[in-house]
Amino acid sequence: MKAFYFLILLLSVSTSGCGDLILGGEESNDPEHNFELLWNDFDQHYALFEVKSLDWDSLYSVYRPMVTARTTDDELWAVITEMLDHLNDEHVKLRIPAHSPEEYVVYSSGSDQNQHALEEFSIELIASDYVEVLYQKYDYFSFGKLYDHNIGYIHLIAMLGVEPSVVYKALDELGEVDAIIVDVRNNIGGADEYSIGFAEGFSDGEHFLYTVQTRNGPAHSDFDQPLKVHSRPKSPKNFQKPVVVLTDEFTVSAGEIFTLNMRSFEQVTHIGDTTAGAHSDVGPARFLPNGWTYEYSIMKYLLPDGSSLEGMGIAPDIYIQNTMQDIGNGEDKVLEYAIEYLENEIN
Incomplete structure (x- = not known):
């Protein structure tokens, strides 16, 4: 089951x-x-x-x-x-x-x-062994600099909890770093508007990302008109140097919308594991007479070519995955690969 x-x-x-x-x-x-x-x-x-x-x-x-x-x-x-x-x-x-x-x-x-992905990532390990943490807002958002590298690190555990403009705070305080890693592994989702807002700080221009339609009738094919969603426009203060986005199988929902946004930018490389494949928004809670409650997807998200990634997820540009043993040994091989990749890009 x-x-x-x-x-x-x-x-x-x-x-x-x-x-x-x-x-x-x-x-x-x-x-x-x-x-x-x-x-x-x-x-x-x-x-x-x-x-x-x-x-x-x-x-x-x-x-x-x-x-x-x-x-x-x-x-x-x-x-x-x-x-x-x-x-x-x-x-x-x-x-x-x-x-x-x-x-x-x-x-x-x-x-x-995707439960195994929870054991294949540890923000505690990263904070202790890889990153000098400069700022943390509850458990939702943190950023810092990698030890021994002029590379910034931003961690997003959810697409909520802090205003997306906090990304610009991170960019200001990270200063003249040569590259940035944005880590959305184990990202539990949140609100799509936050996803688009968090990605705005890296935008190289508006890109058509996907369409959204809400079911609106009794037939399984009944939907409203497609709404086209684009990334935010480029701004002079946006970060245009090399960026890596890290995902795993527990990067879900609004975390995947963020990933789609970031993948549309030329300077971004997607590394890690395929995402969860659960993009839709959820409707209001439903109640049964026996006291049980339930909820379900009420929208469909389609890529510009009309295809859907529901149940499939977003495949990375470069596939690499940690094991529980790696984390137990104090090694985040996904992060280490991303660092090596960016050092090669920089040099």
Whole structure:
């Protein structure tokens, strides 16, 4: 099963900023009704059936007979999560209450495929052995200079938490470095507008990046008109020397939007591992009568050639990956390769 389960203290059921939609209300709270509500809601609103070439009706015919009036909550959870596994979409989540009103067990579709990446990166190792940290804003953003190299280092753990203009603070304080490494490994995503804003400090001009469409009707092909998204224009204060962007399989969602922006700039080289392949925005939290909540992708992102990277991710220009053993031995071979690459570019 491609599921990943974990306990969280729930700060917010959804990060979409939209109002909650309550499904069911005073409706019957039986397993069959809960299954029907969830399946039909996905059928009417989930955005990526066509992108993923998925026959949702065929999954209904497989999984609906598994649910009866006598199905327990544990059995219903198993059936629904197995069905949602087929979406292989990290923006698809199902939550059930755990030990307290603030604590939930969370299922995320497809996310066990990239869990190893969490063990193959350590910002603590980088901060202690590779970088003289000059500035840190909570856990969201930090920058500094690499020891023994005239190369700057910027780390973004999420596309939120600090204003994107902080990139210009980093560029000012890093001074006349010869190159910069921007590390978005293990980046958990956030807001696309932040992604575009963070990338602005490196822009060499406006580039057509992708289109966005929101599902707006009952047919799986019903979407609004495509919105074209471009990188920000070039500014005289932007950094135009060599840049490396580092990604891994846990670079997800808005972290991937940042990567697409950066890849459009001539001076940027993308090094590391392929990203998660989960670009869509998430809709408002949905509620079932049994107290479970869930969410899903409501948009599709297409590259200028009409293709989608959902479930595939963004492949780097140069592929290199750490192992858990590397990190345990105090070595970040991805970062070391990026340093060597930039030194060759500089010299």
